[in-house]
Amino acid sequence: MSVFPIRFLTLAVIAFHSNSFAASGQEQQLFLLIRQLDTLDTLVQSTPRFEAPESNARYRFDYPRLTQDIQHIRQGVKDYLSPSRAQPRDPNELVGDYRLDAAHAEPWP
Template identity: 30%
Template structure:
């Protein structure tokens, strides 16, 4: 299987972008969504340029990778924008009502 130079460069670009990632989880996941968009557009170019020789035994499964990218994108979007409010932490009382000294 021959790896095209543009595919190698795309992977390299994604790897260097991840190294310089923002610090918050939301920022990292938003960056990942952008990278998925870049990856999808690169795959579309690859699919358009793909040539299939009659004696080729294996083919790249473009519909499957598009499905996987879509599933990842949906999962990240669902996490970043939940459908309902998240439960908040309940503050506890110290529950120490007994003292050693009588009130004056």
């Protein structure tokens, strides 16, 4: 299991929450964030689908949940950049817990 996707997502979220740039610069940063999320999604999708868990591994990484959160973040940024009306807030929160119990883990399709 690689920690690269987690580090990449963390850096993307930090860049998103930075308030040190102007409005036009902020939009450029958000477009960059969407590209980074696309790259991260590609990396996650290219991970081995049927990774055999290690015999002593208690947990596995929950890639489907990470993919859902990436899509959720991407959609939120796109909605911000091109709002259809007043700025509604999505009440759904990111799960953030990507650790699966190996005994109850579903195979990644």
